[in-house]
Amino acid sequence: MITNFTRMRSFFLLGFPGLSPQYYGHVSALLFFIYQAIVVGNIFITAFIVIEKSLQKPTYMVFCHLALNDLTFGTVTLPKIIAKYWFGDGIITFYGCFVQMFFVHYLGSVTSFMLLVMALDRFIAVCIPLYPLLFTNQNVSIACCCCWVLTFIRMMGIVLHASTLPYCDLNIIMQCYCDHVSITQLGCGDKVAYVKSVALGNAMVTLLVPLTVIILSYFFIIVAVLRMPHTERRHRVLSTCAPQLFITCLYYVPRCFVYLANNLGxxxxxxxxxxxxxxxxxxxxxxxxxYCFKTKDIKEALMQRFKNRKISIAIKTDCRQTIK
Structure with missing residues (x-):
């Protein structure tokens, strides 16, 4: 039992170990550019889907929630590491670190269940003829709200559990932001192993249960597509599912690798x-x-908007020349 420890007031984010100071400016500029791309891109996608009536469908409502999630995740993780390399500010307060850790894992968990909703949307649309009754805008909104609310309660318990650990001596976080693995590695006492095992169990439920359902959903979708007689319809279904599969792989592959590798030795x-x-x-x-270049409906809606814009500009130009 640990009886002699000092409650840490702050942690130090190590960032990229071994990075030469001469590259700090380049790294901070690159991360700042990436953050700007996250902000502009996800705000654009959300606004365009909200404005474009042809895209106000269940599938694209999930895209809106994912874009909001991505925007928040980037805002939680990137500004602090940018400040470290731009202003030399790598210190984060004890409670600030746990707040960041909460949002890192909370938003990641929300994404996992959003991808599950997205996969079920495509599965029902392709394989079950009751899609218009089951997947309405209202039902999808309720499902997405449940992802936000229920995950919030569950992740709050995981973070509070980690905050009860005694933290001794070292306060250097070997990461660019605070996450559960990096923080609990600094803990000491008999409870550390238990806290880690509870977090691992939660992570596996969050990752593997949705992933299993997603894999099964897309498996049945592919089987159904291969049985379709019309090539055009088959191509349309695949054009909608392909970007979703790509986004799913980008999310799950690195997370599963890190969690499993860290806990399997x-x-x-x-x-x-x-x-x-x-x-x-x-x-x-x-x-x-x-979303823009791999999803057919969004790409067509964007192209139509640009065409209408060009026609509008051409008409205004002709009118001005006629008046003159």
Whole structure:
């Protein structure tokens, strides 16, 4: 039992270990550019789906929730590491670190269940003829709200559990932001192993249960698509599912690798772990591009908007020339 410990007032984010100070400006500029892309891209996707009436369907409502989630995740993780390399501010308060940890895992869990909703949406649309009755805008909104609310309660318990640990001596976090693995590694006492095992169980439920349902859903979708007689219809279904599968892989592959490797005794360098986990923060910059260029309905709606804009500009120009 640990009886002699000092409650830490702050942690120090190590960031990228071994990075030469001469590259700090370049790294901070790159991360700032990525953050700007996350903000602009996800706000654009959300606003465009809300404005464009043809996209106000259950599938794209889930896209809106994912875009909001990605925007929040980028805002939680990137500004602090940008400040570290831009202003030399790598200190984060004790409770500030736990708040960041909560949002990192909370938003990640929400994404996992949102991807589950998205997969079920496509499965029912392709394989079950009752899609218009089951997946209405109202039902999808309720399902997405449940993802936000129920996950909030569950993740709050995980974070509060970790905050009860005594933290001794070291306060250096080997990561670019506060996450459960990095923080609990600094804990001491008999409760550390128990806290880690509870968090692992929660992570596996959050990751593997939705992932299993997602894999089964897309398996049945692919089987149904292969049985379709019309090539055009088959292509349309695949054009909607392909970006969702790509986003799902970008989310699950690095997370599952880090969790399983860390708890099965597989060791890899701190630099490799940081690079893998930083992909969590970079994916939100890629998602809007996938939505726009890989989803047929959004791409067609964007092209139609641009065509209407060009026609409107041409008409205004002709009118001005006629008046002159």
């Amino acid at each position: 597989f060791s890899f360098s701190p630099v490799a772990r940081i690079i893998i986990t930083m992909t969590y923060s970079l994916v939100p910059a890629v998602n809007p591009v996938i």
